[in-house]
Structure formats: structure tokens, C-alpha cells
Amino acid sequence: MIYSPKSISNAVQILQDDPDAQILSGGTDFMVEVNFGHRAPTSVLSLRAIKELCTWSQQDGVIRIGSALPYAQMETGPLAKLLPALAQAARTVGSPQIRAAGTLGGNLGTSSPAGDSLPVLYALDATIIIATATGERRMAVKDFMVGPKRNALSKGEIITAVELPASTGYQGYSKVGVRNAMVISIASACLVHNPIDRSVRLAMGTVGPTIIRASAAEKWLGEECDLASASSITPAICAEFGRRCGDESQPITDHRSTAEYRRHAVSVITSRLLERCAAS
């Protein structure tokens, strides 16, 4: 059976009546698994027709992105101006066809440590909004992802939106892969500078079981420089910051890369992100 409800409340009700129904958004992970024979759903709940999941809005310094809004809408236009690191991350996902279909809800649903939007959500301390049978619950993204391809979502729940703060400082995303196009990352990172609360927040992807915040390196940086502006960040500080981020990573060796290379790569991209922040 395929359900195509038009509202969130209908969708939640369907999951009550048919608990085995699996949630389908852009299908860029889901349908690949089906076609490979790795997933054989008995029934499917498609989110495509729920218009409110496919929009975004901004209010009181909070940007709310519907879980089924495709990446293509984050790459350019007003949302890209508000969230430049998310735009950069979105542009690296697959190809134009994948970005026309793939969504944040799906990236979170899959919870791969290589998911390109996830370091951005971590660096911005995103809140995940989840519809449940009894209403709604909100959860910090750091509590959402609990392991590689594992998350805190329970049966019957649907991710409806992601909330992110609007901020003014530098935001950047960087990713290393084996080639430029259509590539799953070997290491990735997002850096967000907030001059108002004098902080830099740094999240790393693909170098641990979940996304990792480089909390110790962030703290060290705050003690070394006055982060009210980026001007006191020197090249030597950038290099040391990258080294410290590498120390906090927990990479593994797999078919895409060795742990050593991942640690090296994440040190290089985190120090470059800080250089870009200093030059901004």
C-alpha cells in the first residue's frame, strides 16, 4: 500500500493504523535500497503531498526548514543568503537531479556520519521538530543521532522541520572526497563564527560514529583570541586549531579511506575553514 496524505496529522494517524509503513521523502536513499533489494517495504508513506513540509520560514531570528524541502532550494536564493554553510553543503550533495529530490528529513532519517547537511546542523545547534502520536517533541540535533545510521526516532514519528538560528558571522562548509562530482565524503566540517557570543563552533563529519563537535578546540580558540571579530585569528592559530580538531576526531579505516588519512584531511579542512573565517 502507498499512502500519500496531505497533512501531518493524517500522516501520523496512518502510522498509528499501519505501524509497518515506511516513510518515503525524496527517495534518494530509500529507493536505491529498494532497487538494490536491501529494503522491501510492505507499505510506504510518501511525504511529497504534504505541502507544509516543503516550505521554509523565518521568524524572530529562527529559520525553520520543512523536512521535505529539497536541497535545490537551499543552494541559491534567500535561504542560501541566510544560511551560507548549509548552501555550500547542499551544493556538494550528489548531482542536480539528487538535489532536486533529496531532503534534510532524509539525511537525518538515514543518519549517515557522511551526511553532508549534518555537520551544518551540529555547528548551528539545530533543533529537530518531530511529530508524534500525541503531538510534537523537539530535540537538539546532538541528541538525535546516536550512532552510525542510528537515531533517536521512534516508530510512528515523523521529522517535520529543522530550526536554525539566523546569525551574522562567517559560516563555511568543506568536504574531502575522492573526486569532485557525486561523491560521498571522506571527511567534512562546518565552522560557524558568532561574533555576538564570541564563539566559533566546529562540527566534523565522517570522522566518527556520529557527527563530532570539536569542543576542546573551540574552547582553546576562545581563550587564544577575542572572537568578537575574526581579525585576531593568525595563520599559526589556524594551523594549531586544525591539529586540535584532528585530535578530537575518531576516524575509522574503511573501503573509502584509512583512519590516518581522514584525521589528516579533517585537520587540513578545519584549519582552512578558520583561515577563511579570519579573511572574511
Next chain:
Amino acid sequence: MSQMIKVAITVNGQHTTAMVEPRTLLVQYLRDNLNLTATNVGCDTSSCGACTVHLNGEAVKSCTILAVQADGENVTTVEGLANGNEMHPMQQAFMANHGLQCGYCTPGMVMAAISLVKDIPNPTEEDVRIGLEGNLCRCTGYHNIVQSVLAYAEGK
């Protein structure tokens, strides 16, 4: 998943409808139900782009969309591009610039290329290469495909 579902999809401007199995992919609906066999399947896992069609004007891979998900929507395949006997200018550009050899990737390439130039009206060579990153070609080495798209963008 065996109960049949009715879908109604506008394909190349024509209203079409059929009873399909829930698991039917959009590309299967196009090829098997409508006999529109220009849209090819190269991988069925969203990697090669051979199956690219336009869904409401935007390039998507029809091998990973269910026909049911396109219910009520507008689909264009390469068969829908020509104006009577006159080929679409993008098709003409591929012909004039030898942008194809075996032709297997071509329907998907042409659909992706039209969508690319709609988003970036005056693309650079790099824009074209990046914009076609989701489409693989085993024959041409891409050079003439890129030249075809640039020639189309210049000539339009």
C-alpha cells in the same frame, strides 16, 4: 504491495492514466505502460542519469521515483521535446556537435542539459561540467557533450 493503484500523469502534454502496482517506478510506467522507450535505465540506483526526465519542469531520475509519487503531476521525456518534425534546439546542438556516439546516455543528457541552461542561461564550460555531473557517458569522453550544451546556450 500487490493491490493495484490508479495513477493519472500528464506526460508530454497528454493526459495518461493506468492501474499500476504500487512498486512501479516512474521509468517503468513511461517505458512499459506508455511505450515511451527513449528514457533508458542504466543503473536503477540513481547513479548514471540515463533515466533523467523533467518532473514539473525539473530534472529528476525516474528510476528512483514511484509512478504513484508523480500522480497528478507533469512529466516531460525526450519524446516530448520536438515541435512536430522539428527537433528541439538542444537535440539539434547535440547532432551538430557530435554530442553522442552510441546514444544510450543521450536522452538523459539532453533532459539534464535543458534543465541546466534554464537555471544558468549563460553557462561557462565549468558550469556545464558541474551541471552534468549526475549523467555518465561511456563513449564520448564528455568533450563534445559540453560543446553541444555551450553551442545551444550561445545560439538561443
